[in-house]
Amino acid sequence: MFDINNILRENIKNLKPYSSARDEFQGEASVYLDANENAFGSPLDTAYNRYPDPLQFQVKKRLSEIKGVPPRNIFLGNGSDEAIDILFRSFCNPVADNVILVPPTYGMYEVSANINDVQIKKVNLTDDYQLNMEGIAEAIDAHTKMIFICSPNNPTGNSINRDDIETLLTNFKGLVVVDEAYINFSRQKSFIQELTEYANLVVLQTLSKAWGLAGLRVGMAFASEEIIEVMNKVKPPYNINEASQQLALQALQNTTQVNAWIKEVLAERDKLVLELRNFEFVLDIYPSDANFILVKTTDAKGIYNYLVQHGIIVRDRSKVELCEGSLRFTIGTPKENVILINTLKNFK
Structure with a gap:
């Protein structure tokens, strides 16, 4: 049986979080003289002189409507990387504890582990x-x-077998963190719907991929209320700035546009796969549930350098274990994909 107190660091159990002015008063008022802000405004047209909502309630409320989970089960971070770091700082004692990574995978898990x-x-x-x-x-x-x-995995693009993840959730006494940054492009259903089933499940998602908001740095974690409470206790008081909250909320109103983009990305992905198969230097194209494809080639470094010379930047993954000789191609616009294919036709 999973018990959060068995894995939570002792100092975090006893941690008294920073209490900001916006934590102590969360209602509406006409005069705010509590947070040492500049009451005169800012040089910008939008009033950024006030601190943002520390718990981003309006954004979480809209995400709750889209994802089908209560706001209390949602954490927002400065990118998913902040959520990853907070999980390490909350649950892993430096030097004493360990985590399991399954390479090839997203590199920030290892970086965050090393930092902590x-x-x-x-x-x-x-x-x-x-x-x-x-x-x-x-x-x-x-x-x-x-x-x-x-899952879908970066850099390989495939989804991880769902039954295997559920087996870990059932038998492992620690946290199972399922990173679904690319789930919008996948045929698999999200593990968010399993939150009530598994108390040790943390699902990471992001607005950087399908939602096209990479520049705003808004990541999401979905988990039990007690895990979210720990993460909120550890995070900086105003970790999501007001501009990011406003723009994210605005974008979240337009699911129709995002769904249309997703369909176009998937269609372009299929077209790109068909085109790339015609090249003799392409040895394999791995199945993808993401907005990119991993392509094994005869000369990854040579192709990468050739594309750089022509102003096209892809990701060289040839030095990653189990990805030897491979390049990762993000699915671009139809025009960008045509430029890529036409350029590759002249590669010797």
């Missing part, structure tokens, strides 16, 4: 980029606090 001085246990994915369940079971010990799973 938390041991990493790596259990590589299988040759078909699925979980090595036996290896994970052997790696777990009494000090294993979290397992990070990116």
Whole structure:
């Protein structure tokens, strides 16, 4: 049985969070003289002289309508990276504890672990980029606090077998963090709907991909109320600025446009796969549930440098374990994809 107190750091259990002026008064008033703000305004047309809502209620309310979960189960971070870092700082004791990563995967899990001085246990994915369940079971010990799973996975693009993730959720006594940054492009359903089933589940999502708001840095974590309460206690008081909250809320009103973009990305992905298969230097194109494809080539470095010379930047993943010889192509606009293919036709 999962018990949050068994994995929560002692100092976090006893932590008294910073109490901001906006935490102490959350209602509406006509005169605010409590937060040492500039009462005269700012040089900008929009009034950014006031501190933002520390718990981003309006944004969470709209996300609740879209995702079908209560606002109390939602955490907003300065990108998903902040949510990842807060999980480490909340649940992993430096030096003493460890987490399990399943490479190839998103690189920030390892960076955040290293920043927080938390041991990493790596259990590589299988040759078909699925979980090595036996290896994970052997790696777990009494000090294993979290397992990070990116699905759809970056950089491989495939979704991780759902039954395997559920097996971990059922049997592991720590947190299972499922990073769904690319879920909008996937045929798989989100694990958000399983929050009531698994108390140790944390689902990460973002507004940076399908929603096209990478520049605003708004990431999301969905979890039980007690996990969200811990994350809110540890986060900086005003971690999402007012401009990002306003613009995110504005964007979240337009699901129709986002859904149209998703359909176009998926259509362009299929077209790009068909075009790339015609090139002799393409050895394999891995199945993708994301807005990118991983392509194994005969000369990844040569192709990468050639494209750079022509003003086209892709991601060289050839030095990543299990991705040798591979390049990652993000799905661009129809025009950008045509430029890519036409340029590759002249590669020798």
